[in-house]
Amino acid sequence: MAFCKVRDILQMGVRDNAAVYAFDAAGLEQIWAVIKGAEKANKPVIVMQYPAAPLVKMYPFEYFAATVKALAEQVSIPVGLHLDHCSDFDMIVDAIRCGFTSVMADGSTLPFEENVKFTSEVVRVAKIFDVDVEGELGHVGVASKTEDYVAAEDGVNVGEGGISADKLYTTAEDAKRFTELVDVASLAVAFGSAHGVYKVTPKLSISRLSEINAVTETPLVLHGGSGIPEDQLVEAFSHGINKFNVGTEFGMLTNELKKESFEKAGRGAEMYVRDGLTDYIAKKVSLCNIKL
Numbered sequence: 542m543a544f545c546k547v548r549d550i551l552q553m554g555v556r557d558n559a560a561v562y563a564f565d566a567a568g569l570e571q572i573w574a575v576i577k578g579a580e581k582a583n584k585p586v587i588v589m590q591y592p593a594a595p596l597v598k599m600y601p602f603e604y605f606a607a608t609v610k611a612l613a614e615q616v617s618i619p620v621g622l623h624l625d626h627c628s629d630f631d632m633i634v635d636a637i638r639c640g641f642t643s644v645m646a647d648g649s650t651l652p653f654e655e656n657v658k659f660t661s662e663v664v665r666v667a668k669i670f671d672v673d674v675e676g677e678l679g680h681v682g683v684a685s686k687t688e689d690y691v692a693a694e695d696g697v698n699v700g701e702g703g704i705s706a707d708k709l710y711t712t713a714e715d716a717k718r719f720t721e722l723v724d725v726a727s728l729a730v731a732f733g734s735a736h737g738v739y740k741v742t743p744k745l746s747i748s749r750l751s752e753i754n755a756v757t758e759t760p761l762v763l764h765g766g767s768g769i770p771e772d773q774l775v776e777a778f779s780h781g782i783n784k785f786n787v788g789t790e791f792g793m794l795t796n797e798l799k800k801e802s803f804e805k806a807g808r809g810a811e812m813y814v815r816d817g818l819t820d821y822i823a824k825k826v827s828l829c830n831i832k833l
């Protein structure tokens with residue numbers, strides 16, 4: 542299997558009604574841990590680079606892509622490579638030039654028509670290089686801002702300061718139109734998750750997710766995966782989520798392990814971090830129901 546197209550891994554998710562885990566990685570320890578950890582658990586995995594992360598300057602696209610591909614060749618599980626959130630057209634094309642085989646075109650802060658236009662432009666170029674594109678519709682906000690994800694149930698008025706789900710979440714109607722207009726490989730949707738550390742436990746709207754899933758064949762992506770209770774993930778994975786993004790939790794654990802490593806491992810610090818992260822990944826992906 543080894544290095545795979547993200548679209549092929551997503552199809553395994555569609556086949557098994559399951560979600561593949563995708564992790565934001567930065568340096569070598571993290572990339573190694575994602576790939577070897579998933580191998581331990583015998584699950585497919587997607588390694589993502591987040592272009593806004595400070596380490597990108599030290600670990601440019603071509604190094605990142607080459608590292609993922611080299612490590613993927615050492616394992617038997619399917620490994621995908623993906624550029625996470627990017628709204629900069631030139632940067633996306635640069636990532637493709639450097640060997641990324643899947644990219645996210647994030648037009649989610651744009652009005653619908655402009656999002657369609659931006660994402661279509663990326664798809665047009667990506668197709669020339671046989672690269673997959675993930676779009677985003679609705680906007681997955683920031684977890685520290687509870688108003689970005691805590692919504693009233695559809696149709697319920699929560700009074701002053703309350704925001705209805707219709708304001709926050711992707712609608713089925715928009716998702717249908719978007720995926721008819723733009724040929725994306727996957728679509729990130731908003732239905733109650735957010736990026737970063739949650740201030741209150743999120744409550745995913747599985748009903749909204751089901752509505753979206755009913756009107757489009759496109760595999761759906763859940764962002765903001767750090768801190769969503771497992772029972773809700775199981776529900777989401779069986780209602781159309783085929784890719785699940787985790788970043789914050791993995792990054793925070795990396796920092797903790799780095800601090801610990803100086804005291805506990807001395808010269809073996811890098812290995813200590815790498816092994817701790819590998820164990821985390823092997824456990825984390827256990828909810829992935831894709832059968833290899």
Ligand SMILES: [Zn+2]
Pocket residue numbers: 626681736764765786
């Ligand atoms: Zn995201």
